[in-house]
Amino acid sequence: MGSLNGDGIAGYDMAGEYERKGEKNSKEDISGGYVCENFSSSEILSDGGDLNSDDSGKQEAKRCPLDMIKDSQEAMEFDPEFSEIEIEKRHVPVEDRQDMPAMAENLNEVQNVPLEDLSSGADTAVSSETNGDEQIIPPHSQLPKPEAPPGLLNPPSIEDYYRVERSQSLTENLPAIGKYIRDRSNSLSAAIAKRISSFKESDESKSKWNNVTEFNLSGLKVIVKQKDENRDFALKGRISFFSRSNCRDCTAVRLFFREKGLKFVEINVDVYPSREKELMERTGTSSVPQIFFNEKFFGGLVALNSLRNSGDFDRRLTEMLGRKCPDDAPAPPVYGFDDYEEDTTDEMIAIVRVLRQRLPIQDRLMKMKIVNNCFAGAEMLEVVIQHFDCGRKKAIEIGKQLARKHFIHHVFREHDFEDGNHFYRFLEHEPFIPRCINFRGSTNDSEPKTAAAVGQRLTKIMSAILESYTSDDRRHVDYMGISNSEEFRRYVNLVQDLHRVDILALSTDEKLAFFLNLYNAMAIHAVIRGGRPNGVIDRRSFFSDFQYLVGGNVYSLNIIKNGILRNNRRSPYSLMKPFSNADKRLELALPKVNPLIHFGLCNGTRSSPSVRFFSPKGVEAELRCAAREFFQRDGIEVDLDKRTVRLSRTLKWFNADFGQEKEVLKWIMDYLDATKAGLLTHLLSDGGPVNVAYHNYDWSVNS
Secondary structure: OOOOOOOOOEEEOOOOOEEEOOOOOOEEEOOOOOEEEOOOHHHHHHHOOOEEEOOOOOEEEOOOOOOOHHHHHHHHOOOOOEEEEEEEEOOOOHHHOOOOOOOOOOHHHOOOOOHHHHHHHHOOOEOOOEOOEOOEOOOOOOOOOOOOOOOOOOOOOHHHHHOOOOOOOHHHHHHHHHHHHHHHHHHHHHHHHHHHHHHHOOHHHHHHHHOOOEEEEOOEEEEEEEOOHHHHHHOOOOEEEEEOOOOHHHHHHHHHHHHHOOOOEEEEOOOOOOHHHHHHHHHOOOOOOEEEEOOEEEEOHHHHHHHHHOOOHHHHHHHHOOOOOOOOOOOOOOOOOOOOOOOOEOOOHHHHHHHHHHOOOEEEEEOOEEEEEEEEHHHHHHHHHHHHOOOHHHHHHHHHHHHHOOOEEEOOOOOOOOOOOOEEEEHHHOOOHHHEOOOOOOOOOEOOOOHHHHHHHHHHHHHHHHHHHEOOOOOOEOHHHHHOOHHHHHHHHHHHHHOOOOHHHOOHHHHHHHHHHHHHHHHHHHHHHHOOOOOHHHHHHHHHHOEEEEOOEEEEHHHHHHHHHOOOOOOOOOOOOOOOOOOHHHHHOOOOOOHHHHHOOOOOEOOOOOOOOOOOOOHHHHHHHHHHHHHHHHHEEEEOOOOEEEEOHHHHHOHHHHOOHHHHHHHHHHHOOHHHHHHHHHHHHOOOOOEEEEOOOOOOEOO
């Protein structure tokens, strides 16, 4: 703790030396566990030390004992009994102000001193004038006497401590007022320190102090919290448990430890696949959760519930974690190291490497346009025929295979590969490549994994991120924590596998889940990389310019939502569709628009639905659950008096998906709880008019 701070007010330290303090007020973490707060001089004067002018124009200095904690800190910080002291400044009305309690001898002897006594001695340093002379009034008898600072040979008298000479300006009077407030506060803080120290001198006093949780002073509230020695003792060891993403039992274990305030290490075998072998070796099973206290295997959720219900959890925890964690306990995951995964080299990569070296890559003129970094199809055929000693028909088939695997593309995406005077370019030379966030210098030349496998892996990692870095209702996301996590680092590496995946091989439900999950993952990545969209220009950049390379094509949030999931429909306030009729990505658009997708897409704003990820087999049921949660939360409000229904603005923007307002209200009925459904049914069935209004959209980030 520091002494009273303020501009022009000198602080008095424990060594008795005066030093000048600046205007900076900050919270200080005190060794020993004390947490206190400094108040500025303006705050002190406004609460307990105002300069009030009476009718005769005189100024009155009132004190406030906020400096008392400094001395008490020195007296208490070595005591392991106390872990925290909280200071709350309280406003005391003038008519209710009482004298400061006398705490030098006994804290229980707190007396309420009438306002008249307070003003006559303790609160006013100078009384009213009598015959033109100022009268010095001594302090109240119950207040502790000020002591001389150490090392001062000629201590000032009592009158020197309380004298405040009249001045004609506030500026001239401030030093005396500050000295008065400072010295009175130091005296009171010494009394508090003495009283607290007295509790340590005897077991009886110590027992009494353990029962004290707070004591009140005029203008202050001091709360003393005890340290939980058993919990500190228990945390000498380490709690570890193996888990998987989207596991209910793992979620229950995680919440139990968080509610208990216990630190733990979670090893998600979906994020760290190499640790699954360790799980089998230690437990003999691959089922999760599996809990370890230090190196000792404890069991799963059933064993944890049994110990909790027996009421013996704290004692057993202390026994099992009473020593430092040994080296043979499950090790925490290490940041920056990837699991070794043997990637299969693509069978076409040998041909691609030859073509990259021998083909003349240059700018060419085609259809009155300059086409950059391309080569002629005939030139490629000649290189293949000469180098691999094959016929022209075989060379054409090789060219088609390279196009299907997204190594090369026609410059205008008009066809895959044909013999003739057509121009092609390698995937890494596409003009949109530099804007793709998941492109890191070169394309992924390994044998492409299936889109289903990549989507499943992406879902597991992002689900693990949500379990660790979001609130329980998934409405608030810790983007800073995600950006620094090992899970997100692995996600950034994973999205490079999207370069050449074959999305056309996915079924309709698999495609729906794949693009829903990709949208939500990209939105989180976009917020981390570029921040929240503040204005119209930022929103355009957020939804259209943040792009991934997926299956040889570029995808933004806008393209995924309006081009793929909404079957190439215009976005709100847009005149053009995402895809032209010749765009190859149009083949991936879902055949039918499902309006429930709007409740499964989170764009990182407070008005969007809570973030979640979907499974291909249960995507329809999970979307209905998301819609029900959205409307039961704040997606709809029914006002019977005004006969008004207020809906999310999303339903207005995408009314082409939901239909007319009356149709929307009937459609919503299936996703409401009994109360809201009853109110809405009453409005729709009584034959009266129903007004539909829309909430303002909150674009602030959902952090």
